[in-house]
Amino acid sequence: MEFTSIGVVRSPFTSHQGTPIQSAFAADAKGEIVLSPEYVEALADLDGFTRIWLVYAFHRAGSYQARVVPYRDTDARGLFATRAPSRPNPIGISVLTLERIEENILYVAGIDMLDGTPVLDVKPYVPTFDSFPDGKAGWLDRKIIERRQADKRFER
C-alpha cells in the first residue's frame, strides 16, 4: 500500500536520545504540525477538540525486530506488546494537546516525535471512543524502570 506524507512535524527533538518516549511524558514539549496548504479546508471544526491523534511514520526507526527490550523494562518483549518504533510498518500514533490552529499549522503540546517526522493523518481524540482508563497493561503494569526519555537503541 502506498501512503503519502500530508505534512511534517516541527519538534524540538532531533535525535532519539532524550526524546520523550510517550506524549504523556511530554506535556511541556511544544511543536507544530505543518500540513500541506491544500488541507486547510479539511481542518474546519477541529479547533473544538482538546486533543488530537497524530498518525505518522517513524522515519528514523531501525528495521523490524520480533523482540525488543523496551525503554521501561530489562527483558525482551514481543514487538507487538510494545510501542517501540522498529515495527513491520513503522507507523506511530500519539495523543497531542491542540493549542490552536492557524491556517495549515497546528500548534500542539505533548510532542514525542522527532523534527521532520512525516505526517500521515490527523484525527480528533474523542474520549467516548478512545479513553479506557481501566484494564491491564501487561508488563507495563510491572515495569521496573521509570524512564521517560528515549535513547538510541531503536534509531537507525
Place this chain on the structure above:
Amino acid sequence: MEFTSIGVVRSPFTSHQGTPIQSAFAADAKGEIVLSPEYVEALADLDGFTRIWLVYAFHRAGSYQARVVPYRDTDARGLFATRAPSRPNPIGISVLTLERIEENILYVAGIDMLDGTPVLDVKPYVPTFDSFPDGKAGWLDRKIIERRQADKRFER
C-alpha cells in the same frame, strides 16, 4: 511511503451498511485478527493487555473529501475533525478488547472493521498513554443523531 499488510481482519461485517461506526459501539461484535505466521514471535507478552490498538487500511473507503457529513451530525465538518474513512491516507485506528491469542490469531471483541480489512500494525493499549477521559470533543459534544451504525455514504 510503502506499507505492507501484515494480516487480515475476520469480521461479521461485509459492507459499510450496518457496521458499527466505532468499536465503542461494538462491544458484542467478535472477530479475529489473522496475522501472517511469521509474526507469532512478535506477539509474545501481548496477552497481558486487556485492549489493543489495531491500525489498518480503510480498503473500501471512497476517495478523499475535504468536508464530510459525519454519521452523527447533519452538518458538513472538516474531514480531520471526523473519523470518517475517506481520508488522504485511509488509515484507521480502533481499540479492541483482546480475548485470547492462539498462535498467529488474535480473538477480539469490539470489531468495527469490515471483513478482509488489511492490518498494518498491532499495539498494546496502555491507559497511561492513551486514556484521557476529560476534554472537549467539538461537534461530537453537541451531536444530534444517536447513530451507532454506518451506512454507505463513505463506501466506494
